[in-house]
Amino acid sequence: MSSPAKKVDLRRARGEDTRVLILDAARDALAEDGYARTTTRAIADRADVQLSLVHYHFRGKQHLLAEVLKRENERLLERQRALFAGPETLAEKWRTACAYLSEDLRSGYVRILWELWAVGLADEELAGHWRDAIAGWRNLLTGVAEEWKAELDFDLPISPRALATLVGNAFLGAEAEILAGVTEQEAPHVAALESIGELIDWAERRSRDDDR
Amino acid sequence: MSSPAKKVDLRRARGEDTRVLILDAARDALAEDGYARTTTRAIADRADVQLSLVHYHFRGKQHLLAEVLKRENERLLERQRALFAGPETLAEKWRTACAYLSEDLRSGYVRILWELWAVGLADEELAGHWRDAIAGWRNLLTGVAEEWKAELDFDLPISPRALATLVGNAFLGAEAEILAGVTEQEAPHVAALESIGELIDWAERRSRDDDR
DNA sequence: TTATTAATCGGTCAACCGACCAATCTTCTC
């Protein structure tokens, strides 16, 4: 068992390593310097790799960035799925989700998401990847909203789909403003999102009261 | 009165005309082609003007775009102020505001706003102008929310400031998604925003009921 | 050993952009 008939092509393994190296470098470059300063050369420098390797492993800048978006998004989407699958109340989960926002702002993921949104303005293919990424979040939110509505004993004056869209858009808008440099002092972005948690509490209390 | 002693320097008047010509061209270029394709040359071509005039009248690309943003934003902000100063109920005004969104999407203003937001990611000065533009909308919304809360007979479970931020962000998020090509079919952006109008109705009915 | 494939290297290329400038034309002032 210690030496199974594993056929690892050392060349391919090495290649895969550089691939990851380049992906990480591209992610860091986007998060720290933004797209404008993220040239294929800057990425190659960061990865300490020859420029042509970027074109060898990925077909070019466009495809590289698309993979960066996909990888980072799936990672965080998985975390979010795990959160909402947990046993806590929705209000508690919501508060955690708000905490994640601050975390993702610090880590640079939010900036990556929006830098690539901006690229999508002039690059329909990348815009498509961005839509795919966001669709993941929207589907998750919609599922949560539907479950929640089913649990409540009274009718919400808004459909779960519209509610999920509204809440998701509020998140996106807050991210955009924060990235533009609008401070929490000028506009209470996070505080406003957290207050949604209180609205959830309020609705659930009302639902419990109806039970009595 | 028909011929007052007005000293119009024809040179300056001519200059002012070309200024407007360039501003209009820059606006149209941004709205139709996006920032990536909006070069100073493209603007000069559109305005049918020599390239160097762009640098003569404006100090450069950056300052030109800043003025485009300011001009267009003030125009639409004025329209919105007039709307909310009107005699209709808030719910009615809200529906008009939602209709304005579709109009501004068609006219290209929304795209201009967001193309310049994207530029602001790498240009702190322009980001500042963007924040100024948005602050106008936020102040307007906050004022509306405060008035509305004062008229209601029961306490909203959220502060007017947070409410205005939330609603404003929902608008921004919807705009960003629409610009990225997310269709109304995939996510009911406008429908979700319009449903806020129904929430307003609901709250006002509740307020009237309390009066009895 | 030989032949084949994968990965890497160093360098080149055409295209484009914003900024800049010297010369020229137009209008106003005195």
Add this chain to the structure above:
DNA sequence: GAGAAGATTGGTCGGTTGACCGATTAATAA
């Protein structure tokens, strides 16, 4: 009408970018 001020012209320049390519090295397969 001379000279000044404002507006416009045509052209250039340095710098950057993404893409591309032929040659080279390393690893596998025959």
